[in-house]
Amino acid sequence: MNRRRSTIAEIAARAGVSIPTVSRVLNNRPDVAPATRERVERVIREAGYVRSRVANALRRGSSGIIDLVVPDLDSPYYFEIIRGVEEVLERTELRMALSTTHDESRRERQWLRQVIEGATDGAILVLAQGQSDRLDELRRHRIPFVVVDHRGELGPDVPSVGATNWAGGRAATEYLLSLGHRRIAIIAGWPNLRCSQDRIAGYRAALEEAGLPVDPELIRPGEFRQQTGYDQTCALLALPEPPTAIFAGSDLQAMGVYAALRAHGLRVPDDVSVVGFDDVPIATMVSPALTTIRQPLAEMGRMATTMLLRLIAGEPLDSMRVELATSLVVRESCAPPPSPDH
Amino acid sequence: MNRRRSTIAEIAARAGVSIPTVSRVLNNRPDVAPATRERVERVIREAGYVRSRVANALRRGSSGIIDLVVPDLDSPYYFEIIRGVEEVLERTELRMALSTTHDESRRERQWLRQVIEGATDGAILVLAQGQSDRLDELRRHRIPFVVVDHRGELGPDVPSVGATNWAGGRAATEYLLSLGHRRIAIIAGWPNLRCSQDRIAGYRAALEEAGLPVDPELIRPGEFRQQTGYDQTCALLALPEPPTAIFAGSDLQAMGVYAALRAHGLRVPDDVSVVGFDDVPIATMVSPALTTIRQPLAEMGRMATTMLLRLIAGEPLDSMRVELATSLVVRESCAPPPSPDH
């Protein structure tokens, strides 16, 4: 019924023209006589011919694929970014190749090799840590790339998109202060991550502006996981003077905070207020719904992709570093602190 | 400092050998003299040469890419599957091209064209509805594929992996019966979906086995979304004799059930018991933690990928249709029904 995939040569033979003519028709070149074009198009349609993207890529030098590299697929955080990337890509002819690094340098090197040999048109890197040497290698191979929310130090010439972490840290803290809280803890990412530093700085700024001291005991670093939220909350509650509000570094951490508070018989927001960070879908599903700092993850993915497309097209970027605004989303997990006599 | 990408010809020239010899070294062919191999390898290393996958693909006819097609990226459900696929793919040389159909046939046709012209080695299709004609087209183009959790009618010769929906529906219902519930509602997917039919059949089987009547009022179809869970729960509560337990078709729906019950001042599990379906990460994060039917989504992704790899390798499949076992995961959202005098 059907043979192997047909080639441009077959079409040419059937239509009684030469190969380049078919190619011209396929690429809508103007220098083809209308009658010829018509005839070739009919044959193409009849044969159900689709041209080989591989051969095309070889000749043209572009593969039609862009790589999206994320640390892992364990967090809803990355999925939001993936969704954003997919959204703009689906309007183009490009395909998205998704891969993970798992933060292992071995895997990452392997990935890098694949990216390079894989004839990638460009790459979007969601990196957990600073791997500038890898970026150099990409640059050396002339592969356009954009970094999303890079949490380390970046050169000023690296295209990247992030969020306003400092403002987010400050906004959350100010909100809690405005409710009357005076002992506010912050659970953050590891101190070597830039985003953590920024958020803590925002937190400090709000506190200092309010004339409040910064208690180092209330700054708890860790991973952006649920477990960290749980463990650090337990540690905070064991303090002589526990906080009345906890600002978590991620919504996942906040889920851990919820669990730890429940385990201690404390209620949110009556006994302790909680603010998250990210605003992933889960934040609206729990009870009480989580007040959080919204990080526009899907938008970040979209923005990174748009930037990459310009880079690929050879157009200049308006700005190498783009920071999208975080915003406070008030839900139900915060209230004024319990009265002192409690 | 660095020129364009180096080619095999340059390497050959530098090493003082012919092009085929370099190719042989690259492919680890045995028929190269050790000394020559050594020399060529050194040059390759020095030049930082990586071979073009595109050129390779053209000659060899395989692109090193497999397509993963999902309906959308809105549900954690799909992410679990994606994760499973990625897990086995990361041990291979293959890359994953992720795309969405959004259930629109236009998008889907476009995707199909891309898949075909994109020189895909194979495809994993997570389809929401039966699109057998599309499958035919894939087959016609000799592209190996595996379908995950196809919810419609499939020919017996279509490789597919799913879960034991009937058993899951039955297990959930039996569990609720064992707790003493007698009025058990089920919120399901649309009736045209095979998985919904199966689950409802399992539900009926358990009820009939217990000698209980099946009240059509208690079977509520809808989408697998939170909103559906909310709406249908409201409808159920408005019944003259509301159920004491609700079996939701997805964990997301169950979140809607939680919200509706809370809105009506009812407590889980004291007033109403809830069982979910899927066991996505969120199930453990809410309070009370959701008792649910675990669907091994990541395993399904892994299994589908493994099957696809065999198909690509030309090996025969042990079985065209694989169903992975669902299992009841008991957490905190179920309890015996409230006493009748309540």
Add this chain to the structure above:
DNA sequence: TTTTCAAGAGTAAACGGTTTCAATGCCGGA
């Protein structure tokens, strides 16, 4: 009528590898 030019179509090279097949050199056995 001759020259010029543009449109339309074809020839061949290129893209960067892999593979088939033939050629070479060196070895041992007769």
Add this chain to the structure above:
DNA sequence: TCCGGCATTGAAACCGTTTACTCTTGAAAA
């Protein structure tokens, strides 16, 4: 010493397109 055979290596074809360049032809310009 001659020959068959094996280990290496190279020349050339090929994968399916695109593209630079050439060629033909008919009409307008001179």
